[in-house]
Amino acid sequence: MDALQRRLGTLYAVPAVALLVLSFVAPLLVVAAFSTMPQGVFSLLHLPDFSAYGTLVTQGYWQSLLWSLFMAFAATVILFVISWPLAFGMAKVFKRFTLVLTIGVVLTLFVSENIRLFGWVLTLMKGGLIDGYLGAWFGGGLEGALYNVPVIIFGLVYVYFPFMLFPLAQGIAMVPDDARQAARDLGASRWQILTEIDLPLSAPGIVVGSLFTFVLATGALAEAKLLGGSAVIVMAAEVETAFTYGQDWPLGSALSMTLIAIVAVLAIFTIARIDLDSIMGRRG
Amino acid sequence: MSQNQPILRLAGLLKKFNGFTALDSVDLSVSEGEFLAIVGPSGSGKTTLIRLLVGMDEQTDGTIWLRDERLDTVPANERPTCMVFQSLALFPHRTVGQNIEFPLKIRKVDAARRKERALELLNLLRLPEHYYDRRINECSGGERQRIALARALAFDPEILFFDEPLSALDYRLRKTLEKELKDLHQRTGKTFIYITHSLEEAMVMSDRIAIMRKGQFEQIGPGEEIYARPQSRFVAEFMGEVNLFPARPGEGAHAFEGLAVDDKAAAQQGLIAAEGAYLMVRPEKVRVLEEGERADFTTAGTVHAGYLLGSRRQYEIERGDQKPLIIEIVQDGSPPLADGARVRLGFDAGDTHLVERD
Missing domain, CATH: 3.40.50.300 (P-loop containing nucleotide triphosphate hydrolases)
Structure with missing residues (x-):
């Protein structure tokens, strides 16, 4: 019986594994191979050459990497703080309104990200919606709202909001009400209930939401290009340039590999640190 | 303090x-x-x-x-x-x-x-x-x-x-x-x-x-x-098995449904059959009467079902269209009452309690 179940389990996993290997692992390996290709050779049959990684350091690409990581981090933290109260309301307070809110947030995903970002550009740009109104009413204008780092972070927060909100609401929904009530009965203040009960017990949702937003925001391109002008060049933009204008595939691949490696290490480290089963108090 | x-x-x-x-x-x-x-x-x-x-x-x-x-x-x-x-x-x-x-x-x-x-x-x-x-x-x-x-x-x-x-x-x-x-x-x-x-x-x-x-x-x-x-x-009913006999004030000062009563004993205990009252007796206080044995309250019925409760045995006694009576007898080695046997039951006024309302 047990053996049969194990065999069935293996069989069931085959399609998913095959798909992952073909569409995820294989391209990754190709990119990894490209990244060690000597410049101008354009063949995979060669001795590995790590000069592209050297270029990454010497040509200052690490700055783009740091900008990407910093802005993704800032967006994740801001998203967590602003999503928490709303997610808490969705999970514990609003009843039917939760559905309305969910539909509302999901609907925004129906419109392409670029179009939504262009909307913000038109709203914030000089001579745009806000600037125009401010000028008409008060004579003053909205100077420098676009093309800086804060507006890029704003764009990231705006675009990745659903990716934080929903996992967070899911996580908070898992916090048992009686644990909150018991904590209160045992003397805990609202703040203590938050730190002792709500945050640790909704950790799976927090981890998933934060990883989603951080990983997606690290690889984000459109926010920096559209809202940021090119105030800073993010890593994804460098990768794009290297593959297109630069025609330097080894460099593009090396940049990609570095980004993937950093994000993967962070993700694996976070997930491994948090024992999802024990948090949820699952019975063995 | x-x-x-x-x-x-x-x-x-x-x-x-x-x-x-x-x-x-x-x-x-x-x-x-x-x-x-x-x-x-x-x-x-x-x-x-x-x-x-x-x-x-x-x-x-x-x-x-x-x-x-x-x-x-x-x-x-x-x-x-x-x-x-x-x-x-x-x-x-x-x-x-x-x-x-x-x-x-x-x-x-x-x-x-x-x-x-x-x-x-x-x-x-x-x-x-x-x-x-x-x-x-x-x-x-x-x-x-x-x-x-x-x-x-x-x-x-x-x-x-x-x-x-x-x-x-x-x-x-x-x-x-x-x-x-x-x-x-x-x-x-x-x-x-x-x-x-x-x-x-x-x-x-x-x-x-x-x-x-x-x-x-x-x-x-x-x-x-x-x-x-x-x-x-x-x-009374919440506190375990109990027998309750509704008062019949029209039929006498101490009349309770389905019971023959010794008026003097009932009067001594103050068991007045007021409207809406019940006479209560716990199953363990009811005994099976021998031929000619007397008790303050008596009734008769047919043994319907018996259940063993460890040290005691509980019986349901059918009495026509009235609520069956529940009795409990300590297991003392004597043979259990047979199903369908006709029994005369009785209990004393001192073992009863007057429940005044619903």
Whole structure:
């Protein structure tokens, strides 16, 4: 019986594994191979050459990497703080309104990200919606709202909001009400209930939401290009340039590999640190 | 502090939910160190009452006093009382030790002192000290009960409330824990208020029982008193197997349905068949009469079914279209009554009790 179940389990996993290997692992390996290709050779049959990684350091690409990581981090933290109260309301307070809110947030995903970002550009740009109104009413204008780092972070927060909100609401929904009530009965203040009960017990949702937003925001391109002008060049933009204008595939691949490696290490480290089963108090 | 001053006093406590009166202006006094059980069927208002007492809900009207201070205006987390939840509500992400220490951590007691107290409580609850580092999900049902209790005791409450914490356990474990709880009450000297729908549980543990019905206290008193002298049919039937004979005031001063009565004996005991009253007799007080043997109240019927209850045997006696009579006979080696046998039954006026209302 047990053996049969194990065999069935293996069989069931085959399609998913095959798909992952073909569409995820294989391209990754190709990119990894490209990244060690000597410049101008354009063949995979060669001795590995790590000069592209050297270029990454010497040509200052690490700055783009740091900008990407910093802005993704800032967006994740801001998203967590602003999503928490709303997610808490969705999970514990609003009843039917939760559905309305969910539909509302999901609907925004129906419109392409670029179009939504262009909307913000038109709203914030000089001579745009806000600037125009401010000028008409008060004579003053909205100077420098676009093309800086804060507006890029704003764009990231705006675009990745659903990716934080929903996992967070899911996580908070898992916090048992009686644990909150018991904590209160045992003397805990609202703040203590938050730190002792709500945050640790909704950790799976927090981890998933934060990883989603951080990983997606690290690889984000459109926010920096559209809202940021090119105030800073993010890593994804460098990768794009290297593959297109630069025609330097080894460099593009090396940049990609570095980004993937950093994000993967962070993700694996976070997930491994948090024992999802024990948090949820699952019975063995 | 005088021993006579009640530790807890409810005055006209009223709770309505959208027009439905869950708690109907109840008054209650609980004395220091008492073990009070509040018993009632579901929907009788006992859960509403405890929610008001711990501050999880707000009353519509009335007051709650803890000694000389208003309790109902104090927020739940500042009340010096504590509750053991029906679900126990242990924190799954914390170890046994961290669960017990929780109220101390909230009060910012230092870690060494916290641990010392947690180990003391583990000992008090007869749990091994190495459980301190266990995870909650590695503990059995009975162990979790004790951990929840230890956590509540760590809070050092003025009054400890229990919301049916034993209801989910199997019979044997429940019996053991009932006794442990009673023992713990004696050792700690704390005031315990215990909500349950099981009268058996209430009888085993408590000093006093308050029976709830439709949002009010139907009767409050020691278990023996409630068992022997219920004031209403509701309480009489709630307190286990009972035979009730409706009064027939039109047929005589001491006439009860289906019974032949010795008027003198009944008059001596003051058993007046007033309108709406019932004559109550417990199954173990009814005896099978020999040929020619007399009793103050007599009746006859056919043995319908017998059930063995360990040391006693219970029979249902059919009496025409009246409610079957329930009797219990101590097993003394004599042969059991045969199914369908015709028997004459009797009991004495001194073993009965007059229940005055429904």
